[in-house]
Amino acid sequence: MTTTEYDLIVLGAGAVGENVADRAVQGGLSVVIVENELVGGECSYWACMPSKALLRSGQALRAAQRVPGAAEAVTGDLNVDAVLARRDSFTSNWSDDSQVKWLDSAGIDLIRGYGRITAPKQVTVTGADGSTTVLTARHAVSVATGSRALIPDIDGLRAANPWTSREATSAKKAPASLVILGGGVVGAEMATAFADFGTTVTIVARSGLLSGMEPFAGELVTEALRERGVTVLLGTEARRVTRSDAGVTVETSDGESISAEEILVATGRSPRTDDIGLDAVGLRPGDWLDTDDTMLVRGFDWLYAAGDVTHRALLTHQGKYQARASGDVIAARAAGRPVSDNAWGSHVATADHEAVPQVTFTEPEVASVGLTEDAAKKAGYDVRSVDYQIGHVAGASVYADGYRGQARMVVDERRKVVVGVTFVGPDVSELLQAATIAVVGEVPIDRLWHAVPAYPTVNEIWLRLLETYGRPGT
Numbered sequence: 407m408t409t410t411e412y413d414l415i416v417l418g419a420g421a422v423g424e425n426v427a428d429r430a431v432q433g434g435l436s437v438v439i440v441e442n443e444l445v446g447g448e449c450s451y452w453a454c455m456p457s458k459a460l461l462r463s464g465q466a467l468r469a470a471q472r473v474p475g476a477a478e479a480v481t482g483d484l485n486v487d488a489v490l491a492r493r494d495s496f497t498s499n500w501s502d503d504s505q506v507k508w509l510d511s512a513g514i515d516l517i518r519g520y521g522r523i524t525a526p527k528q529v530t531v532t533g534a535d536g537s538t539t540v541l542t543a544r545h546a547v548s549v550a551t552g553s554r555a556l557i558p559d560i561d562g563l564r565a566a567n568p569w570t571s572r573e574a575t576s577a578k579k580a581p582a583s584l585v586i587l588g589g590g591v592v593g594a595e596m597a598t599a600f601a602d603f604g605t606t607v608t609i610v611a612r613s614g615l616l617s618g619m620e621p622f623a624g625e626l627v628t629e630a631l632r633e634r635g636v637t638v639l640l641g642t643e644a645r646r647v648t649r650s651d652a653g654v655t656v657e658t659s660d661g662e663s664i665s666a667e668e669i670l671v672a673t674g675r676s677p678r679t680d681d682i683g684l685d686a687v688g689l690r691p692g693d694w695l696d697t698d699d700t701m702l703v704r705g706f707d708w709l710y711a712a713g714d715v716t717h718r719a720l721l722t723h724q725g726k727y728q729a730r731a732s733g734d735v736i737a738a739r740a741a742g743r744p745v746s747d748n749a750w751g752s753h754v755a756t757a758d759h760e761a762v763p764q765v766t767f768t769e770p771e772v773a774s775v776g777l778t779e780d781a782a783k784k785a786g787y788d789v790r791s792v793d794y795q796i797g798h799v800a801g802a803s804v805y806a807d808g809y810r811g812q813a814r815m816v817v818d819e820r821r822k823v824v825v826g827v828t829f830v831g832p833d834v835s836e837l838l839q840a841a842t843i844a845v846v847g848e849v850p851i852d853r854l855w856h857a858v859p860a861y862p863t864v865n866e867i868w869l870r871l872l873e874t875y876g877r878p879g880t
């Protein structure tokens with residue numbers, strides 16, 4: 407057994423843990439990071455990057471097919487083997503060598519093994535060979551252990567050896583048929599990717615698709631998936647799953663029986679906190695970690711958490727944003743420097759509450775930031791929403807023939823600022839940052855009229871939304 411002391415111990419070297427560590431090192435602290443699998447975590451190897459690599463080729467093909475002249479030049483189907491090979495290059499064939507090198511260059515020590523909190527400011531790491539290292543922290547421990555796929559308690563499901571997002575994003579071939587449980591982001595994106603690969607896809611969703619978003623988002627994605635041959639069963643639950651040599655069979659609440667080669671469970675996430683020693687410091691194993699906006703776990707002055715494990719926003723960019731705030735604040739508190747923890751200060755993750763951007767890379771894409779109309783009303787805002795068909799914008803008609811898409815802007819009527827925007831349509835993801843700036847900057851509607859979108863780009867959707875809303879003072 408070896409014992410070592412650092413200023414900060416970070417548990418979990420996903421994108422979030424890496425950023426907590428990096429900011430703390432830049433703030434002058436000595437930092438060790440503990441990782442049990444691959445440095446880089448879920449996003450690099452089994453989530454964002456491989457899933458987007460699986461989706462991008464189909465998106466590029468459809469973009470060409472929507473523009474006469476280009477369409478005639480691309481007449482074949484996707485080359486699935488080439489798509490999978492490109493995906494493999496994004497995951498570096500599931501090797502973390504380059505990320506380990508980055509840790510080294512950033513001055514962060516790495517200990518490989520499984521970490522558990524064994525006492526206040528103490529983490530014990532068990533290596534693959536059974537050896538243990540006891541780490542003690544002079545100032546703080548930050549938990550960034552992420553989340554894993556949640557397998558719901560459905561009769562026969564676990565025994566059927568289902569795919570989770572890990573198996574879907576690392577698949578070595580496209581199955582002939584795939585049934586997906588869950589109509590959230592993972593379900594909708596993976597249905598899009600595997601439909602592109604020629605797999606016969608069925609989604610079993612207990613509500614509508616993408617249910618936390620503006621209702622038209624799920625409706626447009628459902629319509630497009632169905633047009634491409636995907637069976638989308640809404641308001642339907644899986645009752646029983648069985649596996650045989652022929653594949654899996656799902657019996658649904660509608661009395662239907664669906665057979666497929668593979669089944670993907672995409673019904674949400676659970677925190678990786680069940681076996682990290684939370685009980686040693688009075689917390690309940692298996693719970694999400696509740697933090698304040700500096701990412702300090704409530705009730706502690708040394709225990710921090712960031713990323714998925716906090717359940718604030720299960721997105722890489724938001725987790726990294728939390729990581730920057732918390733790495734900086736841990737360093738500031740350790741050095742006795744001033745802390746800027748008022749709303750929108752440099753040591754807080756204020757945007758997590760009402761200004762989170764997200765892109766769902768379906769066909770059409772869904773890009774949103776801030777509150778939906780429904781969420782804004784529930785939060786007590788007096789809101790007015792305006793909608794516009796993106797296809798009516800000149801830039802969209804040039805961009806693609808038959809462009810179909812919808813935008814909604816949600817305005818807080820009291821302050822006359824935008825509190826939410828949703829775009830649905832081909833390639834709308836690149837429109838999102840302007841909306842994020844409008845929401846975070848609380849830019850008044852009458853000033854937004856002076857932010858002139860270039861003609862003829864799809865960004866003119868902003869002008870149309872503003873015109874539909876009406877110009878204040880005229």
Ligand SMILES: Cc1cc2nc3c(=O)[nH]c(=O)nc-3n(C[C@H](O)[C@H](O)[C@H](O)COP(=O)(O)OP(=O)(O)OC[C@H]3O[C@@H](n4cnc5c(N)ncnc54)[C@H](O)[C@@H]3O)c2cc1C
Pocket residue numbers: 417418419420421422423440441442443444445446447448449452453454455457458519520521522550551552553571575592678681682712713714715719720721722723724725
């Ligand atoms: C299919 C899919 C697609 C996604 N696509 C996107 C996307 O396009 N954009 C986006 O923003 N988000 C996306 N997400 C969400 C994103 O992947 C997560 O929000 C992000 O990975 C969370 O990062 P994290 O560092 O908190 O956790 P993780 O990436 O899960 O990292 C946690 C790390 O901690 C390690 N660990 C856990 N416990 C221990 C322990 N006891 N000891 C040592 N190490 C431990 C794990 O091995 C892991 O490496 C997607 C998610 C999925 C499932």
Ligand SMILES: NC(=O)c1ccc[n+]([C@@H]2O[C@H](COP(=O)([O-])OP(=O)(O)OC[C@H]3O[C@@H](n4cnc5c(N)ncnc54)[C@H](O)[C@@H]3O)[C@@H](O)[C@H]2O)c1
Pocket residue numbers: 558559587588589590591592593595610611612613616617643644672673674675719720721764765766767
């Ligand atoms: N592009 C992106 O940004 C991206 C892509 C993928 C995942 N993610 C993140 O990863 C997280 C996980 O995604 P996800 O799709 O697994 O979760 P999710 O929460 O988005 O969707 C899960 C869906 O499964 C349904 N469900 C839950 N239990 C069920 C059951 N027993 N039977 C049938 N349906 C059930 C829920 O009603 C919900 O619609 C999300 O929070 C998302 O933010 C982001």
